[in-house]
Amino acid sequence: MKPISRRKLIATGIAATAGIAGLTTADRIARRYGLIPPDHGGFYGPGETLTYAAQRILTAHSLAREFPRGMISKSPFANEVAPPNAAFLQHQAAGFSTWRLAVDGMVARPTSFSLSDLRALPIRSQITEVVCEEGWSYVAEWIGTPLTEVLTAVGPLPQARYVVYSSIDGLFWDSIDMADALHPQTLLTLGMNDGDLPVRFGGPLRLRVPRQLGYKSVKYITRLTLTDSLKHFGKGLGSAAPEYGYAWYAGI
Amino acid sequence: MASASTTDIPRHTALVRVTHWLTVISFLALLITGAEIVVSHPRFYWGETGNVNTTPLFTIHIPSSRDTVPTGYKTVMPDQNGWSRYLHFQAAWLVVLTGLVYALSSLLNGHFKRDLVPAPPDRSWRAFREVIACYLRRAPPGESHSDVHSYNVVQRTSYLAVIFILFPLVIWTGLALSPAFDSAVPAAVNILGGRQSARTLHFFISISLVLFLIVHVTMVALAGFRTRMRAMITGRLKPTLPGSQAGPQPQPQPQLQPQQELP
Numbered sequence: 001m002k003p004i005s006r007r008k009l010i011a012t013g014i015a016a017t018a019g020i021a022g023l024t025t026a027d028r029i030a031r032r033y034g035l036i037p038p039d040h041g042g043f044y045g046p047g048e049t050l051t052y053a054a055q056r057i058l059t060a061h062s063l064a065r066e067f068p069r070g071m072i073s074k075s076p077f078a079n080e081v082a083p084p085n086a087a088f089l090q091h092q093a094a095g096f097s098t099w100r101l102a103v104d105g106m107v108a109r110p111t112s113f114s115l116s117d118l119r120a121l122p123i124r125s126q127i128t129e130v131v132c133e134e135g136w137s138y139v140a141e142w143i144g145t146p147l148t149e150v151l152t153a154v155g156p157l158p159q160a161r162y163v164v165y166s167s168i169d170g171l172f173w174d175s176i177d178m179a180d181a182l183h184p185q186t187l188l189t190l191g192m193n194d195g196d197l198p199v200r201f202g203g204p205l206r207l208r209v210p211r212q213l214g215y216k217s218v219k220y221i222t223r224l225t226l227t228d229s230l231k232h233f234g235k236g237l238g239s240a241a242p243e244y245g246y247a248w249y250a251g252i
Numbered sequence: 253m254a255s256a257s258t259t260d261i262p263r264h265t266a267l268v269r270v271t272h273w274l275t276v277i278s279f280l281a282l283l284i285t286g287a288e289i290v291v292s293h294p295r296f297y298w299g300e301t302g303n304v305n306t307t308p309l310f311t312i313h314i315p316s317s318r319d320t321v322p323t324g325y326k327t328v329m330p331d332q333n334g335w336s337r338y339l340h341f342q343a344a345w346l347v348v349l350t351g352l353v354y355a356l357s358s359l360l361n362g363h364f365k366r367d368l369v370p371a372p373p374d375r376s377w378r379a380f381r382e383v384i385a386c387y388l389r390r391a392p393p394g395e396s397h398s399d400v401h402s403y404n405v406v407q408r409t410s411y412l413a414v415i416f417i418l419f420p421l422v423i424w425t426g427l428a429l430s431p432a433f434d435s436a437v438p439a440a441v442n443i444l445g446g447r448q449s450a451r452t453l454h455f456f457i458s459i460s461l462v463l464f465l466i467v468h469v470t471m472v473a474l475a476g477f478r479t480r481m482r483a484m485i486t487g488r489l490k491p492t493l494p495g496s497q498a499g500p501q502p503q504p505q506p507q508l509q510p511q512q513e514l515p
Contacts, residue, residue, distance in 0.1 A: 044335075047342025055432045062435040065442075067300070075305035079320060129301065129447065131431050133333060134318060135293035136303035137447055211432045245334025251432025252341060 034161060034177060038230045038238030039248045052249040056179060059251065064185050064210035067127045072193060073138035076130070078200040081219060088168050088220065096204040101150075101188070105164070105225035108155030115204055118188060121149045126185055128210040130217070133250065140201075142208050143191035148182050150224070160226040164233055165207050168220040174239035175230055175248075176209055176216070185210050188221065213250035215241060260488035268363065269487055271354040278347035279461070285336035285343070286458060292317045292333050296455060300446030309452060344426065351419060367403060368412050374405040407471075414464050418457060425454035 030036050035053035039045075084092070091099050096115055104110040125143040147163070156178075163181040166173035180186055187208045189197055197203035202219030209216045230238045238248035264272070294312040295304070302308065304321055315325035317332065358364045373379070383406040403411070427433045428441040428450035444450040472480045483489040 044338035044342050047345050048338065050345050051341050055430070059432045059436045062432075064431060064435045065438050071300060073301050073303075073306075075303075077303035077305050077320075129431070131447065132293075132303075133289075133337060135289070135451055136295075137301045138303055139301050211435045213431065245338075247334075247338055252430035 037247075037249045038175075038236065039242040044247075048247055048249065051252055055249070055251045056177075059211060060179065062211070064126075064128050067129070067139050069127060069141070071139050072127060072141055076138040076140055076201070077136060078198075078202075079132070079214075081200075082169060082171070084199075085169050091168075091204075092199070099204050099222070101205060101222060101224065103150060103154045103224045103226075105227050106157040106160040107151075107226050108157065109153075111154050113150065115190060118145045118150070118190060118205075121145045121153065123190075124184075124187065125191075126187065126210070128185065128208070130210075130214050132214045133246070141193050142187055142189045142210075143194075144187040144189035144197075144208070146184060147186045147188055147207065147224075148184065150188060151181065151226075154226075156226050159228045161228050162226070162230055162238075164225040164227060164230070165218055165221050166223050166225075167218050168222045172218050172220075172240055173234070174216055174218050174241065175227075175233065176212075180209055180211065183209075183211065211251055213252075215246065216250045260490055262487060263483040263489040264487045265361075265363070266487060267354070267357055267361075269484055271350050272484055274350040275347055275354075278343040278350065279465070281339055281343035282347065283458070283462065285340040288317075288332040288336035289340065290455070291315075291329055292331065293321055294323065295321065296452045297448035298445070298452060299448055302448040344423075347419075348423060351415075355415070364412075368408050368415075370405045370408045374408075379405045380409070410464065410467075414461070418461050418464070422454065422457045422461060425450050425457060429454065 030049070030053055033056075035049070035056055037048055037052040040049045099115050101113040101115075101118065102110075103113065122145065123143060124146050125141055127139060127141045129137050129139045131137045151163075160178065162175045162177055164173065164175040176186070185208075187210075189202065189206045189208045190204065191197055192201055192203075197206060202217070205221045206217055206219045207221050225233075227233070230236060234240060235243055237243060241250070242248050290312065291314065294314050294316055295302070295308040296310055296312075297306065298309045311323075314323065315327040315329050316323050317329040319328045358368075370379070383404045387406075424440065425444065427437075428444055429447065434441045434447075441447055441450050444453060479490060
């Protein structure tokens, strides 16, 4: 009996050591390549980390599906948002000519852009689908300045890992990693379906992140902050969403 | 042979039992959270897009957790999508990893071949009809068959369909709902006819899995809930009454070498 139990003990020991070494290595690789989401703590942390890491590896350079013009939805739907605050109404009265997008944080040249400054940068359009976590969706054409053009203009510092973006009301704010920030389809959206972006749909300025669910595409953007850590933003979970119980990463 | 446990017949391997219960836990979590997510938009569409401004394929007549959905009810349910989505994907990971372990080991150790693929004489509609007829007469189908402790052809086919058709389909249609996954593998959603079709299919495949669950639990209850549960927990089945083993058996019951047979 003894030799068997000793062999078993050794085998178990080796398996446990390999397991722990494997997990430690996986953790180190995940940290090294930024595969751990800011809301990785708590009961749902393992699933969230697996999803984010797997999708980051799988979708490194992939493009969201684009659709032919004929598939643009005739009747798109926009969720209700909080009533506009006084600052928004002032900008609206001025035809949004006073609207500013401040870009700060880990950048070489902090800059404040007006909407016409943004229009002076290269403009792209894309026909992509807005996908709500609730289940509904629509296709629209989105016209605007790729975020990567704005980032090139301000010169991100090499240690920047996230772009934090917030809405004029300050309540809605979110962040994306550099993979999404530098993605060619991530668009500071100014127009929709050949017209100005309607207020209902986030006008005058919405950050469209088409590889993630609609709630990552925050409306009424006034500020971008580049950072190497999300710890000091809100509760440190990366966005307002996890504070309401929703995941930071919304690629699924 | 004196103690009761040595005469017990081994039924389920530790691997089958552990993966079975992990699947039960994950599936129930997926089912509850999936239902919660449906409540936020109980309308289903076909094609690429769909929202409250478009005509649904069908609507589930329940109150919604969003006041933007016209349901006909004044009640707006509480929003449960945050934790439901977190748990849905965590449980999805658990069931996918469990399924991979189960499927790979069952291919390697012969569990599929031995216990689930119907034996050659049973691969006929006739064999199928015989078992169904037994069920309809409410006679235990095992008695008319070679081995009372083995699954009959209907059970085998159902399990194989769940393992190799329904689970892969529910995973595929679920992945097709991920905009990031679709950016890497656009065919996953395009083949299904678009995002809303994928969502509707995901719903119907889940319903099929629930129907399987209902029939499965009913059959377990009819076959003897306590003994079957005991078998799936401890791995062992108490020998049935001698009379029930007296049916035509090509092979003698290998009672003396219980390790050989794992029905």
